Amino acid sequence: MTIEKIAGETSAKIGTACSRRHFLKGATAAGALAAFGLAGCAPKAKNEMAATGNAPSNAADINWDEETEVLVVGSGYAGLAAAYEAAKAGAAVRVIEKHKMAGGNSVYADGQIAVVGSAAQAAADIEDSIETFMNDALTAGLNLNYKDKLQLMGEKSNEVFEWTVNEIGVEWAQDDATGAAQLIAQGGHTVTRCIPPLENSGAGIVKPLLAKLSELGVEVETGTQLIALVRDETGRIVGATVAEGCSDYDPATASSRTNVKTTRGVVLATGGYGKDVAFRSAQDPRLDETVGCTNFEGATAHGLKVALDAGVMGMQLDQIQCYPYTSPEEDSFGCAATWIEAESAYAPTIDPTTGKRFVNELTDRKRFCDAMFEVGTPLLQIGSVDNVPDWCAESLENALAAGVTREFSSLEEIASEFDVPLDGLKAQMDSYNACVTAGEDTEFGKLFNPDAKPVVTAPYYVTRAWPKVHHCMGGVKTDIDCRVIGNDLEPIVGLYGAGEATGGVHGACRLGCNGTLDCLVNGRIAGQQVAALEPVA
Structure with a gap:
């Protein structure tokens, strides 16, 4: 079986297995996953088998099986950026991914990024500004975007781009004439500011991030799903219950459940819910089973529901973008x-x-x-x-x-x-x-x-x-430091969020290339913030 089939990117109508960029074209499943570092590591063997039903969510009812300082849930751009920054800061990090390979939905993305004030723009004599960037995003987002988040993204866009080049080792397409990065026009941007990766796929960002994490001793545990977030008597998140060895994204199929104590915190980078027809159509009745979806099969509301069960505030959940x-x-x-x-x-x-x-x-x-x-x-x-x-x-x-x-x-x-x-x-x-x-x-x-x-x-x-369903602009509410907000409108200590799992950044419509920027900027911030949090005993 080819990796294209495993990735779920088959076409019944044309009978051709086809991933987004054919980035694994021609490779066998096991070989390709190993070669690209996307397979993650096998779940740890456990004697205890998984049981159905909700896991305990109060620390007083928990017997901890394992301990780490930081647990990152999801291994797309946001999760990997968060894990890298936390590990670089010296924290012990564990990354779990419910998919059968690392990278989440980011592997299938274009990987293009919006950058304000880049060297490429300077080489092409293109004038740009944070204000123009914000106005473009606000126009598309129908002014439902949170301006402080947009401004931060714009201000950090060139910094994060240079970080991908100089620290992570991402290769971006180059302009033959200037030698600078290739600039392309993208929908909704009034200035040419978007840059494609050389690999022309999100895998071109995911693979270098996985390699850097591996250097720090962090591997992604695949087939592992978040079941519950655990709070102590003060309301702080102090751990999580995870299901290991899951198949078909179903915790009931897990080989075991593990209660993981987190002495610093949890980062939610669980992505969107575009493939979850029941959940998305409950938010927007037009998006029923007759509407296709670009996302991989794991793009469900499971992680979001776990967060909502823990008292997290959801926001703008009906803002779901189709891709034309x-x-x-x-x-x-x-x-x-x-x-x-x-x-x-x-x-x-x-x-x-x-x-x-x-x-x-x-x-x-x-x-x-x-x-x-x-x-x-x-x-x-x-x-x-x-x-x-x-x-x-x-x-x-x-x-x-x-x-x-x-x-x-x-x-x-x-x-x-x-x-x-x-x-x-x-x-x-x-x-x-x-x-x-x-x-x-x-x-x-x-x-x-x-x-x-x-x-x-x-x-x-x-x-x-x-069109097909493509991106969920809504998610958990976070502040400028990526702290997740509870229903009391106060930050939940020990819980952070980044990427498509969060709401408020893109409003009613995400501009192309702003998704990569969002995930990397806020993923880095979430990782830095959780690593700096005072640990609990």
């Missing part, structure tokens, strides 16, 4: 999404019933998806060989190999295949290409990449696009 770049021909994220998103900076997206554009292809995801749902039928992205930058050429190859993106020799052929009005299509392509040549989109105000060219040369690359 996926194909209805594929299950989950599939192969084409990476190409569709990359090509959105270059190619028009067409309503097949009219042959016309209907939206700025680089608007934020909420506005893009809302416009798509209003059209009511899958859309056509029409790119060409003129606009295939080196950094996304492999994405195109993967989409073509999967049969989801198709080549056409003319606009006439496209119109015939998809029943598009030919006159409308030709007029629209002429208009769009004139905008690219002029460097200004007079139709919808799209921000063109500097290397964008008119879409005029066959072969044309056509991909159908339709």
Whole structure:
């Protein structure tokens, strides 16, 4: 069985196993996991078998089996950044991950990051500011974002980017002309500030972080799930109950349960709940089982429910983002999404019933998806060989190999295949290409990449696009120091949160590349803060 199947990124419709970036393409499951350091370590053997029902949540009722200073729950960007900073500070750290391999949903992410004031922007003479960054995020987020968190992210964006390069060893794509990092346009950003990793996948960030943790003696324990948070008589979090050896993300299948005492604290980095249809549709009834999802199978509300049971305040749980770049021909994220998103900076997206554009292809995801749902039928992205930058050429190859993106020799052929009005299509392509040549989109105000060219040369690359659930903006409430807030609106001592597990950062809509930034900035802060917390006996 291939690792693509294990990762759950199969497509029943096209019969092709396909991970987001094919970053494990061609490897066997065991070999790939070991080679990339994503497999984690096997759960510790226990004699006690797991039992169903709730675990004790009061310290007075607990017999501790193990002890650590810091327990990090989740091994995506946020969890790994938190674990690294805590371990670097000298704390004893344990990291658990309910998935069968380390990295969580971050492994399947683009890995692109938004950076304000980078050397790449300076090399390209691009002016940017914290205020512009915040305004972009607030516009997309409908002003539901917490401004202090946005400002902190913007201020620390270049610092965290340099940290990934100089301390963690992440490799980012480079611009051949300047030698600086590659800059790309992303939806909702009014300034070009986003940088893709060289590997063109979140694995390009996850793997170096795992390697750095391994150097510090910290390994990720996979198949291990949080069951309960434990509070003492003062209300402080002093430990957790975890289920080890779980299969299919079900604690009832665990080989054992372990009560882990934490002398400093717990970091919640459990990600979102996009794959949890029952929970997400309870928050937003539109997002029922008929709507697909880009996330891996473990993206459920399990960790969030544990936190809520412990008295944590949840916030903005109905703010769930759909992703406009996926194909209805594929299950989950599939192969084409990476190409569709990359090509959105270059190619028009067409309503097949009219042959016309209907939206700025680089608007934020909420506005893009809302416009798509209003059209009511899958859309056509029409790119060409003129606009295939080196950094996304492999994405195109993967989409073509999967049969989801198709080549056409003319606009006439496209119109015939998809029943598009030919006159409308030709007029629209002429208009769009004139905008690219002029460097200004007079139709919808799209921000063109500097290397964008008119879409005029066959072969044309056509991909159908339709939204899927992608990111949960809501989660547990935290303060600026990543301390988790309780229902009494006070910080819960010994409990921290970062990444998609938390709410308030992105408001109603997360801008592309801000997710990576959020996870790394706040993951680092959570790790630093928990390591500095006065320990309990």
